[in-house]
Every structure is written in C-alpha cells, then in structure tokens.
Amino acid sequence: xxxxxxxxxxxxxxxxxxxxxxxxxxxxxxxxxxxxxxxxxxxxxxxxxxxxxxxxxxxxxxxxxxxxxxxxxxxxxxxxxxxxxxxxxxxxxxxxxxxxxxxxxxxxxxxxxxxxxxxxxxxxxxxxxxxxxxxxxxxxxxxxxxxxxxxxxxxxxxxxxxxxxxxxxxxxxxxxxxxxxxxxxxxxxxxxxxxxxxxxxxxxxxxxxxxxxxxxxxxxxxxxxxxxxxxxxxxxxxxxxxxxxxxxxxxxxxxxxxxxxxxxxxxxxxxxxxxxxxxxxxxxxxxxxxxxxxxxxxxxxxxxxxxxxxxxxxxxxxxxxxxxxxxxxxxxxxxxxxxxxxxxxxxxxxxxxxxxxxxxxxxxxxxxxxxxxxxxxxxxxxxxxxxxxxxxxxxxxxxx
Amino acid sequence: xxxxxxxxxxxxxxxxxxxxxxxxxxxxxxxxxxxxxxxxxxxxxxxxxxxxxxxxxxxxxxxxxxxxxxxxxxxxxxxxxxxxxxxxxxxxxxxxxxxxxxxxxxxxxxxxxxxxxxxxxxxxxxxxxxxxxxxxxxxxxxxxxxxxxxxxxxxxxxxxxxxxxxxxxxxxxxxxxxxxxxxxxxxxxxxxxxxxxxxxxxxxxxxxxxxxxxxxxxxxxxxxxxxxxxxxxxxxxxxxxxxxxxxxxxxxxxxxxxxxxxxxxxxxxxxxxxxxxxxxxxxxxxxxxxxxxxxxxxxxxxxxxxxxxxxxxxxxxxxxxxxxxxxxxxxxxxxxxxxxxxxxxxxxxxxxxxxxxxxxxxxxxxxxxxxxxxxxxxxxxxxxxxxxxxxxxxxxxxxx
Numbered sequence: 076x077x078x079x080x081x082x083x084x085x086x087x088x089x090x091x092x093x094x095x096x097x098x099x100x101x102x103x104x105x106x107x108x109x110x111x112x113x114x115x116x117x118x119x120x121x122x123x124x125x126x127x128x129x130x131x132x133x134x135x136x137x138x139x140x141x142x143x144x145x146x147x148x149x150x151x152x153x154x155x156x157x158x159x160x161x162x163x164x165x166x167x168x169x170x171x172x173x174x175x176x177x178x179x180x181x182x183x184x185x186x187x188x189x190x191x192x193x194x195x196x197x198x199x200x201x202x203x204x205x206x207x208x209x210x211x212x213x214x215x216x217x218x219x220x221x222x223x224x225x226x227x228x229x230x231x232x233x234x235x236x237x238x239x240x241x242x243x244x245x246x247x248x249x250x251x252x253x254x255x256x257x258x259x260x261x262x263x264x265x266x267x268x269x270x271x272x273x274x275x276x277x278x279x280x281x282x283x284x285x286x287x288x289x290x291x292x293x294x295x296x297x298x299x300x301x302x303x304x305x306x307x308x309x310x311x312x313x314x315x316x317x318x319x320x321x322x323x324x325x326x327x328x329x330x331x332x333x334x335x336x337x338x339x340x341x342x343x344x345x346x347x348x349x350x351x352x353x354x355x356x357x358x359x360x361x362x363x364x365x366x367x368x369x370x371x372x373x374x375x376x377x378x379x380x381x382x383x384x385x386x387x388x389x390x391x392x393x394x395x396x397x398x399x400x401x402x403x404x405x406x407x408x409x410x411x412x413x414x415x416x417x418x419x420x421x422x423x424x425x426x427x428x429x430x431x432x433x434x435x436x437x438x439x440x441x442x443x444x445x446x447x448x449x450x451x452x453x454x455x456x457x458x459x460x461x462x463x464x465x466x467x468x469x470x471x472x473x474x475x
Numbered sequence: 476x477x478x479x480x481x482x483x484x485x486x487x488x489x490x491x492x493x494x495x496x497x498x499x500x501x502x503x504x505x506x507x508x509x510x511x512x513x514x515x516x517x518x519x520x521x522x523x524x525x526x527x528x529x530x531x532x533x534x535x536x537x538x539x540x541x542x543x544x545x546x547x548x549x550x551x552x553x554x555x556x557x558x559x560x561x562x563x564x565x566x567x568x569x570x571x572x573x574x575x576x577x578x579x580x581x582x583x584x585x586x587x588x589x590x591x592x593x594x595x596x597x598x599x600x601x602x603x604x605x606x607x608x609x610x611x612x613x614x615x616x617x618x619x620x621x622x623x624x625x626x627x628x629x630x631x632x633x634x635x636x637x638x639x640x641x642x643x644x645x646x647x648x649x650x651x652x653x654x655x656x657x658x659x660x661x662x663x664x665x666x667x668x669x670x671x672x673x674x675x676x677x678x679x680x681x682x683x684x685x686x687x688x689x690x691x692x693x694x695x696x697x698x699x700x701x702x703x704x705x706x707x708x709x710x711x712x713x714x715x716x717x718x719x720x721x722x723x724x725x726x727x728x729x730x731x732x733x734x735x736x737x738x739x740x741x742x743x744x745x746x747x748x749x750x751x752x753x754x755x756x757x758x759x760x761x762x763x764x765x766x767x768x769x770x771x772x773x774x775x776x777x778x779x780x781x782x783x784x785x786x787x788x789x790x791x792x793x794x795x796x797x798x799x800x801x802x803x804x805x806x807x808x809x810x811x812x813x814x815x816x817x818x819x820x821x822x823x824x825x826x827x828x829x830x831x832x833x834x835x836x837x838x839x840x841x842x843x844x845x846x847x848x849x850x851x852x853x854x855x856x857x858x859x860x861x862x863x864x865x866x867x868x869x870x871x872x873x874x875x
Contacts, residue, residue, distance in 0.1 A: 130573070173530070173751045346811040349753050351573045354745050357757030411746040 083157050087179040089197035091115050091158040093132075096122040098145065104152025105262060111252075112198045112207040114191075115158040116165060116241035117142040126241045127161040127191070129174050130350035142239030144208060144250050144267065151266040156204060159194025164341065165210055165243045166356045167191045168218050168421055169405065169414070173353035177407060182224045183446045186404035189219030192253070196223040199253045206254040206263050212243045213333055214425030216251035217437045217451065222404035224439040224447030225253040226260045226466055231456045232432035235267050244336035247329075247429050257467035264463045272460050276468065277394035277452075280305055280312040285322055286397035289423050293443045294398055301440035301450045302396060304472050305465075315388060317395070317427060318381075323419065325381050326426035328374035333429070334363030335371055355411055381430045394465065395453040397424060399437040403446035428453050436462040438469055483557050487579040489597035491515050491558040493532070496522040498545065504552025505662060511652075512598045512607040514591075515558040516565060516641035517542040526641045527561040527591070529574050530750035542639030544608060544650050544667065551666040556604060559594025564741065565610055565643045566756045567591045568618050568821055569805065569814070573753035577807060582624045583846045586804035589619030592653070596623040599653045606654040606663050612643045613733055614825030616651035617837045617851065622804035624839040624847030625653045626660045626866055631856045632832035635667050644736035647729075647829050657867035664863045672860050676868065677794035677852075680705055680712040685722055686797035689823050693843045694798055701840035701850045702796055704872050705865075715788060717795070717827060718781075723819065725781050726826035728774035733829070734763030735771055755811055781830045794865070795853040797824060799837040803846035828853050836862040838869055 080097030083090055090112065096119040100107060115125045118138035125132040145155055160178050162170060170193030171177045178197035180188040188197045192209025196219030199207045209216040211229035220227025228251045235250040242248055252267075254260035261272040282302060287295045306312045318325045338360055344350075345360065352360070389395060401420035428435035433456055437449035450469075454462050480497030483490055490512065496519040500507060515525045518538035525532040545555055560578050562570060570593030571577045578597035580588040588597045592609025596619030599607045609616040611629035620627025628651045635650040642648055652667075654660035661672040682702060687695045706712045718725045738760055744750075745760065752760070789795065801820035828835035833856055837849035850869075854862050 171749075173749060345754050349571075349573060349755050349811055351751045351753050352757060353749050353751050354757055354760070355749050357752060357754055358761055360754070361758055361761040411749055 080157065085203065087181060087197045087201045087203065088176055089159050089178040089194040089201065089203060091125060091160060091175070094122050094125065094158050096155070096158050098141070098149045098155040100152040100154040101150050102152065104150065106148060106266060107152035109153045109205040109259065110156050111148060111153050112157050112159045112195055112204045113145055113155055114161045114195050114209050116161055116210060117145050117208060118239040119145060119155070124241055125158070126164050127172055127175065128163045128350060128352070130348055131164065134344070134348050138239065140239055143236045147266060148263070159198055159207060161193060162191035163352055163356045164241065165191040165212055165215055166337070166359050168214050168418065170219060171407070180223055180404055183222070183404050186406055186446065187222065189222035189404060191215040192219050196220060196225060196253055199225055199255060205259050206252055208250065208252050210240065211249050211251045212247045213329070213422060213429055216253065217399050217425060217435060217449070218421060220253055220437040220439070221399035221449030222447065225255060226257060226436065226438055226470070227251060227253045228264070228436045228459065228463065229428055229434060230459050231434045234459060242340055244333045244340060246336055247333045257470045261463050261467055264460065268459060270460055272463050274464060275461060276309055276465055277392060277454065277461060278309070278311060279391070279393040280309045281388060281393045281395045282312060282314045283317045283395050283397040284314050285316045285318055286424055289322055289420050290398040290401040294402060294448050297441040297443045297448055298398055298450050301469065301473060305396060305469055308468060308472060317384070317388065319384065322423040322426070325430065326422045328377035328381070329426040329430050330422065331366055331370055331374040332378060334359065335366055338363035378430055381427070385427065385431045385433070389455055392455065394462070397451050397453065399449035399451040400424065403443050403448050432456055434459040434462055436466045438466045440469065440473055480557065485603065487581060487597045487601045487603065488576055489559050489578040489594040489601065489603060491525060491560060491575070494522050494525065494558050496555070496558050498541070498549045498555040500552040500554040501550050502552065504550065506548060506666060507552030509553045509605040509659065510556050511548060511553050512557050512559045512595055512604045513545055513555055514561045514595050514609050516561055516610060517545050517608060518639040519545060519555070524641055525558070526564050527572055527575065528563040528750060528752070530748055531564065534744070534748050538639065540639055543636045547666060548663070559598055559607060561593060562591035563752055563756045564641065565591040565612055565615055566737070566759050568614050568818065570619060571807070580623055580804055583804050586806055586846065587622065589622035589804060591615040592619050596620060596625060596653055599625055599655060605659050606652055608650065608652050610640065611649050611651045612647045613729070613822060613829055616653065617799050617825060617835060617849070618821060620653055620837040620839070621799035621849030622847065625655060626657060626836065626838055626870070627651060627653045628664070628836045628859065628863065629828055629834060630859050631834045634859060642740055644733045644740060646736055647733045657870045661863050661867055664860065668859060670860055672863050674864060675861060676709055676865055677792060677854065677861060678709070678711060679791070679793040680709045681788060681793045681795045682712060682714045683717045683795050683797040684714050685716045685718055686824055689722055689820050690798040690801040694802060694848050697841040697843045697848055698798055698850050701869065701873060705796060705869055708868060708872060717784070717788065719784065722823040722826070725830065726822040728777035728781070729826040729830050730822065731766055731770055731774040732778060734759065735766055738763035778830055781827070785827065785831050785833070789855055792855065794862070797851050797853065799849035799851040800824065803843050803848050832856055834859040834862055836866045838866045840869065840873055
C-alpha cells in the first residue's frame with residue numbers, strides 16, 4: 076500500500092532518516108494540497124514506529140495499520156511526507172534526543188526546539204510542511220509551539236482517538252498539531268474533530284495571575300499586549316490565582332500519576348530489553364518505579380482538587396489565559412543541573428491542562444530578545460473549536 | 476610513539492573496533508613473546524579511552540600518557556595488541572554491552588562472558604592473546620574468569636597503581652588480569668608486583684560454608700573435588716561461616732558505599748553530558764544518587780564489621796576458600812527481572828574481597844553441564860603472590 080517517498084529536503088534535521096513512511100493525500104478533500112509530517116510515534120502501515128529510541132525500533136515490527144489520525148488527514152487530502160524526531164518515547168520537553176540529535180529551532184539558532192514533538196515543530200516552523208502532528212502528554216505540543224513560534228493545540232483528552240500511536244501514559248496522552256497559519260490550523264481541526272470551527276469567542280477571560288508569576292518578568296511583559304488584546308476582544312475578564320496551594324504543588328501530583336502510568340506502560344518492555352536511554356529519561360522511569368502506592372493515592376486526591384478548582388473557576392464558559400512556557404527556548408546542551416529550574420517551572424504551567432483533561436491552545440503572540448513565546452488559552456473540556464477560533468482571531472488582531 | 480596495529484583476528488567480538496591502540500613489547504624482557512589485551516578503561520597515549528560508552532568516548536580526548544600497568548608490561552616485553560570491550564564505565568558483571576554488543580564466551584556458546592572485563596576474558600579464553608588486563612571493583616575480573624574458565628586475580632587493593640585508568644569507585648577499584656596458563660599468570664604477577672612468586676602454600680584453609688550455600692547445589696558439588704584437593708595440599712583446614720549476619724547483608728553495605736563513590740566519581744560528567752546508558756546502568760547510578768547520608772554512615776559501620784570479622788577469621792595466615800560465582804554464566808539476553816536473583820547472589824560472594832581490600836584468585840577447576848565454574852581463594856592483604864602460587868599448584872594437581 077505504501078509508495079516510495081519523494082525526496083525530502085531537510086536542512087533542519089527534523090525528519091527521521093531511517094524510515095521512508097509516506098502517504099499521498101486523497102484527491103479532492105478539504106486538505107488537498109497541504110503537506111504534513113507526523114512525529115515518529117504514529118503508526119504508518121508497513122513501517123516500524125521508532126519512538127525516538129533505537130532499541131524500541133529494533134524490538135518492534137512494522138505497523139499493521141495506519142494510525143486513525145493519519146488516515147483521517149490523508150483521506151481529507153493532505154499528504155503525509157515523513158516521520159519526525161521525538162524525545163525518547165515522548166519523555167522530554169526540550170527536544171534533545173541523545174540518539175538522533177536535536178532538530179533545529181529555525182526561529183532561534185542555538186536553542187532547543189522544544190519537545191517531545193520536536194521534529195514536527197521544527198519542520199513546520201522551518202516551512203518544510205504546512206502542518207504536523209505531535210502528541211502532548213505533559214506539554215509536548217504546547218512547549219515546542221511556544222519555542223518555535225507556532226500555533227499548537229493540546230485537545231480535550233479523548234477527542235482524537237489514540238489508535239495506532241505509541242502511548243506514554245494513556246490517561247494523559249493526547250494528539251495535537253502545529254501550524255504557522257491559523258487558517259490551515261483551523262482546517263485541520265475541522266477534519267480531526269469532524270466539526271466546523273465556529274466564529275465565536277469565549278464569553279469570559281480569566282487571567283491566571285499565579286501562572287504569569289511563574290514566568291520570567293520578561294516573558295510576562297512581552298505577553299501583556301496580547302493579553303490586553305484578548306481582554307478587549309472578549310470584553311469580560313478578571314484576574315484570578317488558579318491554585319490555592321501553588322502551581323508547583325499542582326504539578327507534583329501529575330508527575331507522580333503520569334510517571335506511574337508511564338512506568339506501568341513501559342516496564343515490561345524495559346525489563347525485557349534493558350534499553351539504552353539518556354540518563355534523564357532513565358531517571359524519569361526509575362523515579363516512577365520507586366513511587367509507593369501511598370503517594371499515588373495521595374496524588375489522586377490532589378488531582379481531584381485541581382479538577383474541582385478549575386471547574387469552579389471556569390463555570391459558565393470561562394477561558395483561562397496563561398503563559399505557555401515560563402521562558403523562551405533554553406540553549407542547546409545545558410547540563411541536567413542547569414535545566415532543573417526551567418523544567419520545574421514548565422511543568423508547573425503545563426500541568427493544569429494535563430491534570431484536568433482540558434484543551435489548551437498556544438498562540439505565537441510575542442518575542443523576548445527575538446525568541447518566540449506563546450500565550451495560551453485553556454478552556455473547558457470539549458471547547459477545542461472555540462479555542463481555535465479565539466486563536467485565529469487573536470492572531471489576526473495582532474497582525475493588523 | 477604509537478605504531479600501526481597489525482591486523483587483529485577477532486572472531487569473538489572481544490576487541491574494540493574503534494581504536495587502533497597497539498604497543499609492541501620491549502625486547503629481552505621476562506614477558507617477551509607474550510601478547511596481551513587491555514580493557515578499554517586503560518589509557519594508551521594518543522588514543523581515547525572509551526570506557527564502553529560512546530558518550531564517554533565522544534566527550535574525552537586522547538590520553539596523554541599510557542597507564543602505569545600497561546607501560547610496565549610493555550617494558551617487560553609483552554605486546555599490547557588491542558583494547559577490549561567492557562561493561563559501560565565498568566558497571567556490570569555479565570558483560571552485555573548495549574552499545575557495542577557482547578563478546579562471545581568461547582567456552583559456553585549462548586551464555587554471557589561475564590563482565591565488566593568481558594572482552595579481556597573472551598580474548599584470553601578464545602586464545603586470541605596470552606593474557607589480558609581487566610579491573611575488578613565489585614567482581615569484574617573474578618566473575619568473567621569463572622564464566623570463561625580462566626585464572627583471574629583481584630589483587631590487594633592498592634598493590635597495582637591505578638594511574639591512567641578510568642575509575643569507577645577508587646576505594647574499591649583494582650587492576651587484575653586473566654590467563655589460561657598458570658605459568659604465564661605467574662610471570663605477569665612477578666612483573667606487576669615487582670616480586671618473585673614464591674613456591675609456598677598457605678598454612679591453613681578456611682572453607683566458607685555460607686559461601687558454598689550461596690552457590691547452587693550443582694556448583695557446590697562440582698567444586699567439591701577441588702576443595703578436597705586444596706585441603707589435602709595445605710594439610711590444615713576448617714569449615715566456618717564467614718558472616719554472622721548473612722552474606723546478602725554483607726553485600727548490601729558495599730552496594731551502598733561503592734555505589735555512592737561511583738556516583739560521586741561520575742555525577743558531574745553525567746549532569747554535563749546526559750549520557751546514554753542501558754537502563755540497568757542508569758538505575759545503578761540513580762539508586763546511588765538517592766542514597767541518604769544516614770544510610771552511608773550505617774554502611775560504614777557495617778563495613779568495619781566485615782573487615783573485623785575477616786581479620787579475626789584469618790588471623791595467622793588463613794586463606795578462605797569459596798565459590799567464585801554461585802552459578803555458571805547465565806544465558807544471553809535475560810530480562811532484568813530474570814537476572815535479579817543471580818546478580819544478588821553474585822555480589823554476595825564477591826563483596827568479601829571488595830569490602831576488605833583483600834586479594835582473591837579464581838581458579839578454573841570444574842564444570843557444570845560443560846560450563847566452567849571457578850573456585851576462589853581469598854587471602855590476607857598482601858598475600859597476592861601466595862595465592863598465585865596456590866592457584867598454580869592446585870591447577871597442576873587437578874591436571875595430573
């Protein structure tokens with residue numbers, strides 16, 4: 076069923092060179108003429124899904140079936156032109172892969188692209204494809220969108236079927252995508268949600284004070300004009316603190332629960348294969364493997380507190396506005412010690428959507444010293460289309 | 476100073492293919508005509524020491540100076556013909572290297588060679604060299620000697636200078652070697668200890684009952700004739716339990732202390748490089764990184780108890796006889812879960828010499844189902860030459 080892939084130009088190191096996965100788009104669909112790439116966690120029939128780890132690749136056979144989401148896009152006319160690099164088994168937020176190298180961030184030379192959907196973000200930001208699929212378990216679409224200056228959505232958990240993807244932690248895994256252009260972004264959304272993207276706007280904006288405090292002052296300041304524009308567009312806003320206990324606390328329970336679930340998903344394979352991982356990734360699994368059940372039980376209670384608090388805060392259709400990332404893309408090759416602080420602050424921001432299963436869209440609205448930073452909108456479950464509409468209108472507003 | 480290496484025949488995958496380190500022996504020395512290999516943790520001037528990890532190799536430059544021990548052997552006439560594979564940074568006891576593959580155990584196809592001095596043991600057992608250098612921190616010479624049917628010595632801690640080797644945990648690191656032939660073995664010892672190997676025998680043999688209980692019944696039974704021969708040769712023996720608290724307890728403190736020291740040795744490099752490790756190796760470092768100071772302090776007390784007990788037991792020149800390994804070489808490719816038990820029993824036997832800094836020699840005296848198993852003699856600090864003499868005499872006795 077597969078056809079030979081046309082030659083791919085890839086000056087960014089975004090694409091996997093060890094797979095020829097390629098699917099031409101069906102003719103006449105709404106996405107005709109558009110090209111896309113898919114993170115190498117999405118199955119394409121007849122090809123091995125590599126997952127960013129050579130030992131995963133070596134111990135798995137070719138996929139029987141193409142992932143639901145890829146098939147949907149191809150049936151709608153888009154051409155899948157290649158698989159893109161990912162952090163190992165999607166564990167990572169910076170996009171540095173110790174085995175395959177780091178895709179270039181075309182917007183900020185010398186800085187990471189963000190991950191784990193690193194190659195997809197790089198390929199879209201560099202204009203190699205019109206859009207690209209990623210996945211977001213703990214921030215893996217939102218963060219590279221912010222670092223590479225793209226629109227990126229983490230959808231409502233469960234809205235896009237996970238069939239045919241390499242899972243990290245299924246209660247948290249979502250499929251998202253990146254585009255430069257809001258119209259392309261919306262077209263893809265209409266296909267994947269099998270729904271029209273409305274023209275509406277949320278009725279109420281909640282500016283997350285504690286989330287802006289988590290960001291560096293430079294990032295918070297750079298995002299301010301876009302926040303003001305959003306307030307004006309929506310017409311009703313208030314400023315609130317999301318977490319009564321602090322966002323770092325909020326992220327801790329997700330680290331525990333997502334980590335445990337990721338360990339449960341991978342542990343048998345890890346024991347069988349003794350795979351090579353970068354130390355940081357092995358450390359994630361190890362930490363999760365030694366988490367005791369009491370801590371898991373306590374974290375589940377804390378998770379429910381996050382869910383309840385967010386339900387209360389957004390009751391009646393409120394959309395929360397927050398920085399996508401506390402900082403622009405960090406430099407390439409930082410030590411593990413140097414990364415620790417920014418990683419902790421990143422997950423303190425990304426955990427809200429992950430924990431609540433809510434959709435969050437990142438919009439490239441500003442720069443800090445020439446480096447993109449995204450502004451995020453987090454809505455109620457099922458409000459994905461509304462967020463896409465808001466992103467498009469804000470993007471247009473700021474481009475005027 | 477380096478010369479091109481003559482073509483090396485290596486049907487066993489024992490040698491590193493990415494280094495051409497080679498040093499011809501000086502003429503006229505006591506080791507003239509002998510060839511040897513060195514584990515790729517020993518420096519050879521002008522060559523990068525790889526340490527069994529590609530990221531270690533990539534982040535280190537060529538050595539300035541050749542390791543003391545290699546220079547000594549070359550000056551004595553032996554030719555260093557190549558570097559051999561090792562478990563990553565010497566962390567491992569089975570010899571399976573996830574990056575470079577596993578050297579063949581020429582004595583037992585389908586089974587591991589033992590590690591971490593895996594390539595050195597493989598090369599000697601397969602007749603590719605006359606002898607080979609390894610290192611033994613927690614058993615890395617003794618175990619491959621047992622698995623591959625070789626004589627192997629862990630010397631008294633500090634007797635052979637560690638200058639120019641990649642350290643794992645300096646309080647435990649020792650340099651040892653392998654040979655098939657006891658005369659070759661003794662000649663190398665005379666050079667490295669700068670001392671004659673005496674003709675004597677220990678005056679008293681202590682058969683370690685609890686150590687034999689740690690071995691499988693098949694191993695204990697197979698070793699019995701050699702134990703009897705040693706008793707007869709020495710003429711005075713008694714059976715004792717080494718550990719009042721159990722050998723598993725004894726090994727626990729070494730895991731803590733050696734682990735902590737290994738972490739302190741590697742932590743800065745790990746943070747800077749975020750290297751790729753097999754999961755098992757990363758797990759060792761991770762576990763050590765989270766050991767608290769109270770546990771270290773408690774382990775130091777327990778270490779002293781081991782030292783005191785062994786001093787008491789061997790006062791007046793006693794040599795302890797124990798199985799080198801509880802089992803023959805395990806099969807290749809076992810899962811981490813399947814390995815757990817044998818690894819725990821291995822370190823319960825190897826910990827006694829490691830903890831006390833005592834020398835231990837493994838002698839290939841028996842087989843179980845065609846697989847070699849070694850019998851070990853553990854002496855007082857400084858009794859290395861006596862152990863070599865004993866090994867030679869026992870070997871001759873059993874070959875009669």
